[in-house]
Amino acid sequence: MIPVWVQAAYLFAAVCFILALKGLSSPKTARRGNLLGAAAAVVATAAVFFERPLGNIVPILAAVGVGTVLGAVGARRVQMTQMPQLVALFNGVGGAAAAIVAVVELHGLSGTHSSAVVTAAAAAFTAVVGGVSFAGSVVTFAKLQGLMTTRPVVFPGLPVLFGAAVLAAVAIAVMTAAGPGLLPGTILAALGLLAGVLLVLPVGGADVPIVISLLNAFTGLTVAAGGYVLGNVLLLIAGTLVGASGTLLTVMMARGMGRSVLNTLFGALKGGSTLG
Amino acid sequence: MDEAIIWLTILALSIFVGIEVISKVSSTLHTPLMSGTNAIHGIILIGAIFVAGTADSAPVLVMGLAATVLAAVNLVGGFVVTDRMLKMFSAPNKKTPGKAPAKKDGAA
The missing domain is CATH 1.20.58 (Methane Monooxygenase Hydroxylase; Chain G, domain 1)
Structure with missing residues (x-):
């Protein structure tokens, strides 16, 4: 108690x-x-x-x-001009911390039975989305820091690969909820990393702040789910606050640029221009 | 009341509070607000400390400590960088007091 x-x-x-x-x-x-x-x-x-x-x-x-x-x-x-990429990096390490906590908890839950299904599902969610947040943030950092091109990176098969990674993550998350353990938790986090990279690659440099805000909201949700897993009310409240306000903020930022969030993320895949 | 319902209640209310509390933010504050919320989710630090403190094997301890370092970077760095951003906002007003009368702002 x-x-x-x-x-x-x-x-x-x-x-x-x-x-x-x-x-x-x-x-x-x-x-x-x-x-x-x-x-x-x-x-x-x-x-x-x-x-x-x-x-x-x-x-x-x-x-x-x-x-x-x-x-x-x-x-x-950090110099004033480099603050956005630093925020992205801080957001990424936060997501990574949440994912690690979730993987450890999935390890601890291994061998438990149906009573812990919801807890295991929440931990699986945290492992995947934490991975997405970390990898996505690292790619946004690389784009803003000039370590890679700021142009949208699209290659044939990217949407298929992204879709496959998401579907695989959902399938393994369902399996993990039924039978939690260290291995499925690690696979989930790895799939999250892959999906995070693929999510951010097609985003042009000018739209990157919107994506950082979205990933920030993602990390908030992982912290909320982590709070449920650990039985910690503060983590649930703080994470949910960030998830909700971050989502609204993302929509407002996109609207300020005259774009929709979906267009920002997937515009380059449809062949439309997202100027970098 | 069932415990799951209590958690769901907290979740639902927190969503509404999160949306409501920032709904009137001015667009100039979008970036500091993003940075500030980013700092707040660094509170996963207490989850990481808890995991490290209850670790029953060396690998789990190592993972817990790694999460602790990362979360502390998020939490501390997030608040410090937000403060620097906001300092930047307030600095010009202090240097040039009275240059932008409040009445003019209200009329515009």
Whole structure:
């Protein structure tokens, strides 16, 4: 049983995240909103250590420290013009973290039976979509950073391959829900990586910010599903907030450019022009 | 109440809150808002810490620690880079106070 004060701390953090989003949508309160979100994250991270007795405290604190330094230094050193690709990279590593958590949980669920079907299905979803988010974000990073062409990359058979990867992921996800384990979880994450690359390749450079926003919403959904798997309400709320607001934001950004989201993603495949 | 229904209730309400709370965002704030929401999903860090802290074998511990590092990069980097973006927004207003009267903005 999770101590009541830890649950209260999670509730506090969830409320702060909502207020942070509210603050971020107005110029006057944006900076304060962001700081409020950061404070909530600190409170929640401190609380998790008291959720139940955890082992490996020293390596965990070291890992948090390494990640903190890498993130802070990267965010401080980057030039203003390179911020979009840095956001893409941060989004990608978040997706990767969610996918890894899901694969570990699928490993832990192996051998369980029908009672855990919904949990295993949620973990399977997180493994696939986390993979999509990570690989897609890496490709957007490469496009914005000039490591590859910003023109849409289309090759014959791309839609077929993409469709096959998605169908295979759905089929294996169904099998994984029935019989979870490390191997199907790893295959799911790998299929997610493939689908993520294929999803972003046909997108032209000018449309990349819209795709980053979409992948951001994807990562939010994976975190929400991960929250269900781990039985953590804060992850469910925070992930769902990001998934919902990120989806709306993606639609608004696309509308601002006079495009639909679907046209942004698949326009190049239909032979229409998506200028890079 | 069945536990699954409680989770579904939280999910449904969170969707509406997420949509409602940003529905009036001005288009100049699209990028910082995306960056801010990006930082918030870095809270998967607490899931990664939990996995690493309850690991029962070395490979699981390694995976949990890897997820912890990645999630911390997302969380900390996300908030810091959003703050830098927003600093950029507020800087010109401070240097040139009164140059853009509020009344004029309201009329336009």
